[in-house]
Amino acid sequence: MDASKIKQGIHKSKGGLIRSFVTIENGAIKDIDVSGDFFLFPEEAFFKIIKELKGIPAKRGKIQEIIEKTYEKENIQSPGTEPCDFTESIMKALEDT
Amino acid sequence: MNRWRFIDFGLVDIRDMMAMDEAILKGDEGNTFFFWTPKKSIILGYFQKAEVELNLANCKEYTITRRISGGGIAFSDDLGRQINYGVVGTIDNDLFPLDIIGSYKQICGVLIDTLIHYGLNAAFRPINDVVVTPYLNTGTKGARKISGNAQTRWEGKLLQNGTLLLDFDIEEMLRISNIPREKFLDKKIASIREGLTWLDRELGEQRDMEEVKGIMKRKFEERFNVRLKTGKLSEKETALTNSLLPKYYSPEWVFR
Numbered sequence: 001m002d003a004s005k006i007k008q009g010i011h012k013s014k015g016g017l018i019r020s021f022v023t024i025e026n027g028a029i030k031d032i033d034v035s036g037d038f039f040l041f042p043e044e045a046f047f048k049i050i051k052e053l054k055g056i057p058a059k060r061g062k063i064q065e066i067i068e069k070t071y072e073k074e075n076i077q078s079p080g081t082e083p084c085d086f087t088e089s090i091m092k093a094l095e096d097t
Numbered sequence: 098m099n100r101w102r103f104i105d106f107g108l109v110d111i112r113d114m115m116a117m118d119e120a121i122l123k124g125d126e127g128n129t130f131f132f133w134t135p136k137k138s139i140i141l142g143y144f145q146k147a148e149v150e151l152n153l154a155n156c157k158e159y160t161i162t163r164r165i166s167g168g169g170i171a172f173s174d175d176l177g178r179q180i181n182y183g184v185v186g187t188i189d190n191d192l193f194p195l196d197i198i199g200s201y202k203q204i205c206g207v208l209i210d211t212l213i214h215y216g217l218n219a220a221f222r223p224i225n226d227v228v229v230t231p232y233l234n235t236g237t238k239g240a241r242k243i244s245g246n247a248q249t250r251w252e253g254k255l256l257q258n259g260t261l262l263l264d265f266d267i268e269e270m271l272r273i274s275n276i277p278r279e280k281f282l283d284k285k286i287a288s289i290r291e292g293l294t295w296l297d298r299e300l301g302e303q304r305d306m307e308e309v310k311g312i313m314k315r316k317f318e319e320r321f322n323v324r325l326k327t328g329k330l331s332e333k334e335t336a337l338t339n340s341l342l343p344k345y346y347s348p349e350w351v352f353r
Binding site: 010014015016017019021033034035036037038039040041042043046077079080 | 142143144145146149150165166167168169170197198223224225247248249250277
């Protein structure tokens with residue numbers, strides 16, 4: 001990632017802190033990284049969420065839809081953290097100037 | 098009465114310990130309760146990125162690794178006054194509930210019973226903390242975290258790791274980490290300094306660590322209605338540990 005273009009967002013869910021690092025190109029998510037002290041089972045499914053988010057339009061509705069779909073498909077449980085918490089963290093990054 | 102295995106690994110390199118931790122979960126030796134004391138180290142939670150969460154320039158003297166469960170960094174200073182425990186159990190909806198928070202609460206109960214034994218007002222704070230609150234206080238007002246815990250699951254079993262702080266160097270933790278202000282916003286505390294505590298401070302004196310471990314072990318036996326029998330890793334677990342060691346020592350795993 002080119003550090004100059006990375007946007008950062010922080011959001012705290014009941015289950016932990018979610019820090020997002022996002023690069024945008026032509027209105028789409030070019031690259032994304034998330035770091036945090038939340039819990040999510042099964043753990044490996046987290047990388048599927050990240051993978052699915054790459055290349056999609058940087059819009060709240062689309063981001064939320066992709067995360068929810070991956071939760072359902074991978075049977076994800078994340079106590080104290082909802083799909084909308086990840087969306088919120090990413091949206092905060094998108095609003096970062 | 099059921100007998101479960103008990104192991105005290107003593108003072109360990111955290112990379113070796115995390116390999117043994119995973120091997121116990123993925124081995125077939127049954128329910129196990131174990132202790133260890135980490136050498137100067139930092140363990141990242143599964144979803145944490147080292148360069149985001151740590152002030153790496155200040156971490157040069159620390160052994161850093163990553164565990165297979167989520168949650169936040171586990172930091173061990175030079176004081177060595179930390180009891181770290183692990184529980185591996187078969188999820189049975191009785192002793193180890195399927196409900197994630199329910200199972201945290203059950204295992205954290207061992208820590209709470211231990212703290213109550215020492216006359217403290219301890220409680221479970223979901224998702225994964227044990228807090229101490231002043232007596233005559235209701236709710237979690239004035240609550241200070243004394244124990245953090247992290248759980249993962251694998252093929253019908255759970256692995257929970259946690260720490261009970263007997264002493265703790267908060268300033269050193271702040272020096273090695275990048276904890277943002279947002280972490281505390283909803284806890285009604287100004288900083289991490291007000292949100293953490295440890296046994297020596299609460300009791301106003303040092304207790305022998307072996308004594309506290311002995312109480313924890315007894316409270317574990319009482320809570321689960323089992324007898325703990327001292328054992329060791331099986332040959333299969335040792336082989337599994339050896340195969341897992343390269344991961345816990347590799348930059349690809351730690352700095353991914």
